[in-house]
Amino acid sequence: TPATYPEFFTLNRSTAELRLLKSVDRELYQRFSLVIKAEQDNGHPLPAYSKLEIEILDENNQAPYFQQSSYRGFVSESSSVGTTISASANLTAPLAIIALDNDIEETKDPQLKITLNEYTSIFTITTSGITRFLTLLKPVDREIQTNYTLTLVATDGVQQSRPVTVDILVIDANDNTPTFAQVSYSVEIFTNMLPGETVLQ
Structure with a gap:
């Protein structure tokens, strides 16, 4: 299975070599399940059977x-x-x-x-x-x-x-120490200055 398997695979009856006849589209087929039979060619077949599972891997054709x-x-x-x-x-x-x-x-x-x-x-x-x-x-x-x-x-x-x-x-992080514009200040205050007048900024 599927029934279309003869389109894709052929088996050499003497060497048991399985060959692919044409490429398989994974969008149509993900798996094939085949039964292989072997028998003697001397008038006494005494057949043996083995199951073969073929998984179709995806081609790496998609970009991440x-x-x-x-x-x-x-x-x-x-x-x-x-x-x-x-x-x-x-x-x-x-x-x-x-x-x-x-x-x-x-x-x-x-x-x-x-x-x-x-x-x-x-x-x-x-x-x-x-x-x-x-x-x-x-x-x-x-x-x-x-x-x-x-x-x-x-x-x-x-x-x-x-x-x-x-x-x-x-x-931004608070990682800088505040500094004054000058190291020291000197100011004069006059006797006629009124309350509230600016002395220093």
């Missing part, structure tokens, strides 16, 4: 893809190494990046590799199941750089996804 065309992330400049980039400015939930593949084999067990193309000394990709996260490799400073734009690409070893961008905004 990301669930979103672009991503926006947030990180505080006071974050320590190992901090996960957040999906919102309140820094409550991690930024989840998911790449998928419609090929049957990859759908069963996705083995996609995600590549980060910029700022690899500052950010790295960590994995949990099929979800990827960006984490800090070293601290960031908003006074030096306010945002980072990264490019991600997913590959299944044969096909490659379209690149997607991740824009990461560095959120």
Whole structure:
């Protein structure tokens, strides 16, 4: 089964070599179930039977893809190494990046590799199941750089996804000590000054 199996397979009656006659479309056939019979050719057949299951594997012809065309992330400049980039400015939930593949084999067990193309000394990709996260490799400073734009690409070893961008905004932290414009001040007050007049700003 299916009954159309003779269109696709032929068996050499002497060597028992099974050959494919034409390519099989997995959209039409996912499996063939055949029964092979062997018998002696001496007038006493004494047949033996064996079942052969043929599974049609999906061709790797689908490119991986990301669930979103672009991503926006947030990180505080006071974050320590190992901090996960957040999906919102309140820094409550991690930024989840998911790449998928419609090929049957990859759908069963996705083995996609995600590549980060910029700022690899500052950010790295960590994995949990099929979800990827960006984490800090070293601290960031908003006074030096306010945002980072990264490019991600997913590959299944044969096909490659379209690149997607991740824009990461560095959120300001209260990490600077207040300072006066001058180290010291000197002011003169006159006897005819009225209450409420400005002495010094």
